[in-house]
Amino acid sequence: MIVVLFGPPGVGKGTQASRLAKHFNFEKFSMGDILREEVAIRSESGKKAEVYMSQGVLVPDMLIFEIVDNFLLANKDTSILFDGFPRNLNQAISLNTSLSRLGLKPRLALDMDLAEKEIIARLVNRRYCPACNRLYNLVSNPPAKNEICNQCGKPLIKRPDDHEAVIQKRLQVYRDETAPLTRYYKSMNCYQKINAIGSEDEIFNNIVQIINAHNTKK
Ligand code: AMP
Numbered sequence: 179m180i181v182v183l184f185g186p187p188g189v190g191k192g193t194q195a196s197r198l199a200k201h202f203n204f205e206k207f208s209m210g211d212i213l214r215e216e217v218a219i220r221s222e223s224g225k226k227a228e229v230y231m232s233q234g235v236l237v238p239d240m241l242i243f244e245i246v247d248n249f250l251l252a253n254k255d256t257s258i259l260f261d262g263f264p265r266n267l268n269q270a271i272s273l274n275t276s277l278s279r280l281g282l283k284p285r286l287a288l289d290m291d292l293a294e295k296e297i298i299a300r301l302v303n304r305r306y307c308p309a310c311n312r313l314y315n316l317v318s319n320p321p322a323k324n325e326i327c328n329q330c331g332k333p334l335i336k337r338p339d340d341h342e343a344v345i346q347k348r349l350q351v352y353r354d355e356t357a358p359l360t361r362y363y364k365s366m367n368c369y370q371k372i373n374a375i376g377s378e379d380e381i382f383n384n385i386v387q388i389i390n391a392h393n394t395k396k
Pocket residue numbers: 187188209210211213230231232234235236237238242261262263264265269339348
């Protein structure tokens with residue numbers, strides 16, 4: 179089963195993607211995490227991607243497609259949850275082409291929806307652990323010790339793109355480039371809007387129900 183999870187930055191995609199992958203045994207493909215890892219190890223693609231990521235704009239499709247194609251080659255027989263990919267129409271069409279070569283197509287495109295005011299409040303308080311990638315929110319989901327990861331004891335950090343000026347840019351990119359995926363996936367009859375207000379558990383349980391209702395098909 180192929181599931182695509184999209185929505186504006188800060189809506190909770192990363193958190194839900196990790197829980198859903200564990201619950202359904204999906205292979206999780208989180209484009210933002212992969213790119214941040216490339217940046218951290220100073221690979222050639224990481225150095226190129228960093229320039230775009232720090233400005234809150236999308237990394238060029240060519241770089242993205244290389245990463246996706248390698249992932250699909252290695253995971254062609256598994257159920258996949260795409261988180262943060264596709265992020266524009268060109269990427270969505272390319273994903274469809276790659277999947278159809280393998281006899282597959284997205285079964286569900288889940289669009290997490292939240293008001294921009296709430297998104298900004300979440301992003302400025304977001305922190306993550308650079309060692310295990312665990313996400314926190316200093317207001318709604320703080321660590322037990324001040325800005326220290328519960329899991330591995332490392333100091334939490336704020337993503338360089340979680341500052342308000344960059345957040346505004348990312349929201350604009352979302353409106354211009356990613357939001358049109360709604361119409362595209364509606365036309366493929368796999369679109370499902372998810373209300374992202376509520377507790378993490380409520381949203382998770384809602385998505386689980388939706389995926390279960392589709393899980394019988396390939
Ligand atoms: P995220 O962690 O999903 O918020 O992504 C962080 C940043 O990585 C984005 O602001 C983009 O610069 C880049 N990025 C993530 N996914 C993609 C994608 N599918 N296409 C292009 N750039 C991406």
